[in-house]
Amino acid sequence: MTVVLPLAGLRVLDFCWIGAGALVTKTLAELGAEVYRVESHTHPDNLRLTPPFRPGAEGLEGSGYFASRNSTKQSIAINMATERGREIAFELATKVDVVTSNFRPGIMKRWGFTYEDVRAANPGVIYLTMPMQGADGPHSSFIGFGSTISALAGLVNLSGEPGRVPVGTGTHYPDHVPNPGHALVAMLAAIRHARRTGEGQEIELSQFESTVNVIGPAILEASLGQEPVVTGNRTDDAVPNGVFQCSDRAWVVVSCHTDVQWTALLEVLDLSGLANDPRFRTVPDRKTNEDELEALVAAAVLRHFRSELLVALEAAGIPNAPVNSSRDIVEDPVLWDRGFWQNVQHPVIGAMPISRTPFRVVGHEQFTLVRPPLLGEHTLDVLSRELGMSAEEHDQLVAEKVLY
Amino acid sequence: MASMPVLDSSALAGIRVIDLADELAAYASRLLVDLGAEVIRVEPPGGSSARRVAPIVAGPDMPMLSTFERFVNAGKRSVTLNLETAEGVAILVDLLRSADLVIESAVPVLEALGISSERLREINPRIGQVIVTPFGLDHVPAWAPANDLIVMGAGGLLHLGGYPDVGPVTAYGSQSRFAASIFAAVAALTALLQRDLTGEAGTFDVSAQECVAQALEDSAATYALTGRVRERQGDRPREAGTGIYRCRDGYVSMVAGRLGTARAWTALVQWLNDDDTPEAVELLEERWNQFAFRQSPEAIADFVRIFEAFALKHDKQELYVEAQARMIALSPVSSVDDVLGNKQLAFRDFFIDVADSEFEKTMTYPRAPYSLSETPALAPRAAPRVGEDNVPVLVDEFGISFEAYRSLVERGVV
Numbered sequence: 001m002t003v004v005l006p007l008a009g010l011r012v013l014d015f016c017w018i019g020a021g022a023l024v025t026k027t028l029a030e031l032g033a034e035v036y037r038v039e040s041h042t043h044p045d046n047l048r049l050t051p052p053f054r055p056g057a058e059g060l061e062g063s064g065y066f067a068s069r070n071s072t073k074q075s076i077a078i079n080m081a082t083e084r085g086r087e088i089a090f091e092l093a094t095k096v097d098v099v100t101s102n103f104r105p106g107i108m109k110r111w112g113f114t115y116e117d118v119r120a121a122n123p124g125v126i127y128l129t130m131p132m133q134g135a136d137g138p139h140s141s142f143i144g145f146g147s148t149i150s151a152l153a154g155l156v157n158l159s160g161e162p163g164r165v166p167v168g169t170g171t172h173y174p175d176h177v178p179n180p181g182h183a184l185v186a187m188l189a190a191i192r193h194a195r196r197t198g199e200g201q202e203i204e205l206s207q208f209e210s211t212v213n214v215i216g217p218a219i220l221e222a223s224l225g226q227e228p229v230v231t232g233n234r235t236d237d238a239v240p241n242g243v244f245q246c247s248d249r250a251w252v253v254v255s256c257h258t259d260v261q262w263t264a265l266l267e268v269l270d271l272s273g274l275a276n277d278p279r280f281r282t283v284p285d286r287k288t289n290e291d292e293l294e295a296l297v298a299a300a301v302l303r304h305f306r307s308e309l310l311v312a313l314e315a316a317g318i319p320n321a322p323v324n325s326s327r328d329i330v331e332d333p334v335l336w337d338r339g340f341w342q343n344v345q346h347p348v349i350g351a352m353p354i355s356r357t358p359f360r361v362v363g364h365e366q367f368t369l370v371r372p373p374l375l376g377e378h379t380l381d382v383l384s385r386e387l388g389m390s391a392e393e394h395d396q397l398v399a400e401k402v403l404y
Numbered sequence: 405m406a407s408m409p410v411l412d413s414s415a416l417a418g419i420r421v422i423d424l425a426d427e428l429a430a431y432a433s434r435l436l437v438d439l440g441a442e443v444i445r446v447e448p449p450g451g452s453s454a455r456r457v458a459p460i461v462a463g464p465d466m467p468m469l470s471t472f473e474r475f476v477n478a479g480k481r482s483v484t485l486n487l488e489t490a491e492g493v494a495i496l497v498d499l500l501r502s503a504d505l506v507i508e509s510a511v512p513v514l515e516a517l518g519i520s521s522e523r524l525r526e527i528n529p530r531i532g533q534v535i536v537t538p539f540g541l542d543h544v545p546a547w548a549p550a551n552d553l554i555v556m557g558a559g560g561l562l563h564l565g566g567y568p569d570v571g572p573v574t575a576y577g578s579q580s581r582f583a584a585s586i587f588a589a590v591a592a593l594t595a596l597l598q599r600d601l602t603g604e605a606g607t608f609d610v611s612a613q614e615c616v617a618q619a620l621e622d623s624a625a626t627y628a629l630t631g632r633v634r635e636r637q638g639d640r641p642r643e644a645g646t647g648i649y650r651c652r653d654g655y656v657s658m659v660a661g662r663l664g665t666a667r668a669w670t671a672l673v674q675w676l677n678d679d680d681t682p683e684a685v686e687l688l689e690e691r692w693n694q695f696a697f698r699q700s701p702e703a704i705a706d707f708v709r710i711f712e713a714f715a716l717k718h719d720k721q722e723l724y725v726e727a728q729a730r731m732i733a734l735s736p737v738s739s740v741d742d743v744l745g746n747k748q749l750a751f752r753d754f755f756i757d758v759a760d761s762e763f764e765k766t767m768t769y770p771r772a773p774y775s776l777s778e779t780p781a782l783a784p785r786a787a788p789r790v791g792e793d794n795v796p797v798l799v800d801e802f803g804i805s806f807e808a809y810r811s812l813v814e815r816g817v818v
Contacts, residue, residue: 006597023618031594052626064625115777139748142728144659144735151657152735154743156648158576161567165639165648165655166737169575169619170564176619177579181586182435182773186781188593189415189439193779195600201778209754210773212743214582219755220471221459222740223768228459232573233553236458241553243562243572251572253557257549317547321557323572326623327633329560338540340614352628358614359591361598362521362541362607 005032005367010191011096011386013089014038014073015113017045019146019175020207021102021130022069024183027357028098029072030367036096036382037070038089039375040079041404048375054349061348061374070372071344071354076383077376077403084402086111088383094121095386097194098187102130105140115202124200126190130183134206144207146172146179153211158218162230174211182210239286240265240294243323244301251323252306254297254313262286264316268309269300339366346371379403414440415779419596422446422499422506423480426549427454427578428612429509429536430476431585436505436592437479438772438781444499444797445480448487449816451790457578469763472578474787476585478758478769482788483797484818491817493517498802501528505592505605509536509584510549510612521607532595532605536588540611550612555580559616564623567638583619584612644698644707645669648737651715655737656723661698669698671730681714744768762789794818 010033014025022045029035039045047066054062076092079085090112093099099118101108108114108129115127132149133139147168150156156168183205194200212219218228235241238257245251256262262280266272274280274296279289286293301309306322313320322328330353335341339360341353354369383389383403397403416439423433423445433443445452457472483499485492496517500506506524508514512535514524524533535541538550539558556562556574566573591608599605617624623634641647645661645668661669673692676684687710691697698707715723720736727734736742749755755768772781798804798818812818 004601006594006601008601027590031597050622052622052629052632054629057629064629065622068622068625133748134752137748137751139728142748143731143733145733148657148659148733148735151648151655151737152743152746154738154740155576156657157655157737157739159565159573160639161570161573164567164570165650167565167567167573167637167639167648168657169561169579170566170637171561171619171621173561173575173579173619176621177583177586177615178773181583181590184590185435185439185586185593186774186776188590188597189779190776192593192597192600193415195597199778201776203774203776205774206752209749209752209770212749212754212770213773214579215577215740216475216770217459217470217472218577218740219744219770220475220767221461222744223757224461224469224471224765226459226461228576228740230576231458235551235553236460237456238551241551243553243557245571251557251563253554253562255551255554257551261547314546319545319547319550319554321550321554323557323562324560325563325633325635326560326620326627328563329617329620330624330627334539334543335614335617338542338611338614340611340617349629352625355614355617355624357590358587358618359594359608359610362609364606 007032007191010034010098012036012098012100013092013096015099015101015103015108017102018047019069019172020179020183021100022047023176023180024128024187025073025100026069026071027180027184028187030357030369033098035073036092036378037073037075037373038078038080039075040077041375042079042081042401044375057348057350059348064349064352067346067349067352067372068354072370073373074378074382075373075375076379079402079404080111082402084397084400088387088402090121091387093118093125096125098126098128098191100128104143105131105135119200124194124198126187126194126200126203128183128187128203128205130179130205130207132206133208135204146175149174149207149211153208154215154218155211158215158228158230160230161232166230174207178214179205179207179210182213234290239283239290240297242294244298246301246304246306246309248305250306250325252301252309253321253323254301255319257319259283261318265297265318268312268316268318269297271296271300342369344369344371347374376403412440413779414782415776416441419505420444420503421592422503424513425507425509425536426452427457427472428538428581429507429585429588430454431582432507432534432536432588432592433480434476434478435586435589440779440782443480444793445477445482445788446496446499447482447484447790449484449791449818466763469765471767474760474767475769477787479782479785480788481793481797482791483793484791486817487517489817491812495798497527500524500531503528503531505532505534505595507534507536507588507592510538511544512537512541530599530603530605532592532599533607534588534591534595534610535607536584536610536612538612540614541609552578552580555612555616558613559619561616561619564620564634564636566636568636568640572636580612580616583615584610587615641704641708644703645672649708649715650712651718651720651723653719656715656720656734657737658727658732658734660732660734661695665733668732671732675726675730675732676710676714679714681710683710683713686710756783758784758786760786791818
């Protein structure tokens with residue numbers, strides 16, 4: 001079925017940099033919006049300088065990290081350090097439906113681009129900011145990254161092996177899921193409201209507050225006087241519930257919620273001698289003796305190749321998964337089959353897999369990602385379309401390093 | 405597009421959502437509650453499995469309380485229906501007829517009841533359907549459930565967590581449920597936008613594995629472009645200046661000296677020397693100005709020794725405030741109590757106490773993860789008691805007589 005994309009016709013002026021913000025506008029583009037990404041050669045997005053690079057393809061256009069979160073957007077090069085550049089950007093802001101940014105509070109103000117500034121010229125605008133801790137309050141100017149926000153919000157301290165230094169997710173997790181995701185929820189609600197009423201609004205996503213929400217249950221728990229505990233991989237309702245290394249060094253998740261699954265696991269692992277072991281008879285017994293149980297399972301798993309073990313676990317009805325490495329996941333046939341990975345051709349990088357937003361519509365043609373833009377690739381195109389700028393004026397402004 | 409009147413100031417005022425989600429996607433409709441939607445959670449008599457999910461608070465004088473369940477179901481209504489009975493399913497069909505959205509997890513719940521997506525659209529042509537499963541609609545595993553650890557493993561985030569020696573360790577708090585639920589809420593809102601344009605909202609297929617795989621950072625691109633497989637970093641800093649370090653009362657997390665924070669490295673060296681930490685003099689040597697050197701194992705280990713000599717003299721809050729004054733991205737590794745006592749969050753009235761009548765307790769909720777200036781998010785409200793809204797929905801709204809309702813209760817349908 002041919003599809004009218006839900007955000008068709010929506011135009012976004014995008015000042016988002018680096019991580020969390022870029023994923024918000026990536027999804028808006030996949031839902032049909034035209035996303036005009038403002039960048040410049042004088043201050044390129046740090047992500048354009050961030051590895052990985054294919055060997056021989058280093059430089060502003062070569063970052064695989066940048067590519068992975070900027071597909072389907074258009075790039076306009078505007079030097080915001082120039083007055084004329086800011087004027088042009090502001091003119092664009094008066095035309096579009098949405099303006100997004102994730103700078104520290106103060107930068108948009110310095111440019112004359114606050115919500116009040118833009119709204120005065122464009123009353124229906126939706127204006128998203130994603131400050132680390134909100135626009136007001138004693139710590140509003142504090143800086144951070146996904147990993148430090150995760151620490152500040154309490155997620156790191158609870159994530160790790162009991163008794164060891166906490167490690168969190170090992171990534172800048174808030175930048176990838178909670179913060180772009182929560183911002184999208186607010187954004188789509190605001191877009192729907194604007195379409196129904198004509199009324200725009202300001203959306204503020206405090207990255208700190210957004211991240212606290214994904215440990216919301218621990219907040220409630222502590223407020224009831226019970227200290228949240230670090231559990232590592234273990235859980236109350238399954239034993240074992242852990243990761244185990246195979247003979248080929250790859251890891252698997254094995255989880256048994258029931259006696260039937262446990263008995264089946266003993267068979268798969270050639271441990272049937274433990275079937276009547278009093279230490280492991282019931283779930284509470286196995287829970288009490290979990291250390292010993294895990295050691296026995298670990299030793300047995302180590303005798304199997306992962307690929308063979310996964311087939312055997314599946315056939316026996318035992319909940320399992322590979323602990324997928326980046327190689328495993330890029331090569332996962334299910335994710336290709338579902339169109340999560342798409343092979344995108346880029347003039348500098350070559351072919352690379354880029355993921356779509358993680359859902360699809362049943363019966364609809366798959367959305368095809370458009371390759372990420374070169375810096376300034378769409379400057380003339382967008383400015384002539386939106387502002388009626390002539391090629392001569394454009395070339396002049398390029399020479400003056402305004403559109404640069 | 406023509407403007408239509410909106411009844412109150414919430415973005416989703418007038419939208420009704422039927423919540424058939426288990427713990428995997430229950431947070432999705434919680435996000436819609438914040439936006440003003442009416443969410444009716446359909447539970448089996450006795451309550452849904454989410455009510456037994458950790459963290460559990462229990463005491464001699466109180467029933468088992470799942471703070472997960474209270475958090476993800478805040479502000480919802482609860483109707484109990486035995487969907488193993490034809491009458492229960494018939495009432496569910498009435499609910500679906502009255503609704504704008506239905507959200508299902510961790511299996512296609514309606515399909516299992518004999519209500520295909522086509523049948524659903526005959527019942528209600530305008531309803532949007534969001535089905536959240538661990539691996540997508542075409543890949544339902546032979547076993548159930550696919551719990552958090554399994555989805556985190558399949559989604560690849562588990563591979564990046566944990567320690568080089570111990571092995572992969574997952575993130576706290578069943579993050580696969582939050583990831584799946586957040587994108588299910590995005591899908592639900594997309595369905596409403598689609599309906600506004602075309603009259604049809606569609607059926608959305610959300611794979612929790614894919615939602616987790618959005619969190620792989622640079623690792624997938626790194627493998628694709630260089631063939632290098634990123635491994636877990638663990639408690640060893642990634643480079644000098646970036647990682648988790650000990651201090652007097654715990655740990656701090658810092659990013660200093662990487663791309664875009666080059667000036668922070670200089671500020672950091674200055675700070676340690678201003679503090680008269682003798683070990684820090686070494687950092688003034690020229691080689692420490694080279695980013696490549698700071699990535700070497702030698703530099704990483706030396707920096708731990710030098711920085712901790714300094715940091716062990718200070719508390720994490722002191723380090724936080726002073727580092728920020730020097731434009732260094734350092735945060736405390738906060739305990740939950742630290743978060744509850746955070747000054748910035750207090751200034752912004754971020755926490756709100758909610759009285760819960762089911763458990764006769766007051767508990768603290770965080771406010772919505774964003775603010776909207778014209779259609780403000782609603783403040784958190786208590787989660788419902790099991791079947792709290794049976795009478796208002798079934799008797800008052802659907803017009804089932806009180807006698808018929810009593811009979812449904814007696815026969816275990818409601």
